[in-house]
Amino acid sequence: MFRIVLLFVFFSLFTVLIMPPIHAIEPLDRAPATSLRLVNAFGNQVIEHLNVNQQVQVTTDITNNQETTQDFVFIVQIKNDENVIISLGWITGSLNSKQTLSPALSWTPDHSGSYLAEIFVWESLTNQDALSESLSISIITS
Numbered sequence: 001m002f003r004i005v006l007l008f009v010f011f012s013l014f015t016v017l018i019m020p021p022i023h024a025i026e027p028l029d030r031a032p033a034t035s036l037r038l039v040n041a042f043g044n045q046v047i048e049h050l051n052v053n054q055q056v057q058v059t060t061d062i063t064n065n066q067e068t069t070q071d072f073v074f075i076v077q078i079k080n081d082e083n084v085i086i087s088l089g090w091i092t093g094s095l096n097s098k099q100t101l102s103p104a105l106s107w108t109p110d111h112s113g114s115y116l117a118e119i120f121v122w123e124s125l126t127n128q129d130a131l132s133e134s135l136s137i138s139i140i141t142s
């Protein structure tokens with residue numbers, strides 16, 4: 001009898017501690033952002049070399065990998081070559097289970113130089129729990 005109880009305890013511990021849950025999703029995989037890119041007003045991808053006063057949209061694809069609806073905030077910040085944030089904007093939304101969305105925020109460079117666009121996907125502005133790894137793209141303007 002003791003062996004059966006010991007075997008049951010061992011199997012239970014092994015199942016709980018070693019085997020990952022079937023439907024577990026890592027925190028940063030709940031709504032991952034992929035394919036960070038710059039697009040024009042028509043949605044066509046543009047290269048990372050822009051003209052001053054050329055408006056672009058900073059966009060990415062966000063997919064809800066969960067079985068439930070996920071609220072999110074998509075944040076875009078632009079830094080200049082001195083690492084100073086010169087533009088900050090965000091969009092809030094909600095993704096249904098398995099839905100993919102491509103939110104975009106516009107930016108127009110007013111000076112030539114090197115810039116870095118960084119995006120973040122969080123649960124909300126008040127709950128900065130990341131749903132995805134942050135992504136960045138370099139931009140050069142002349």
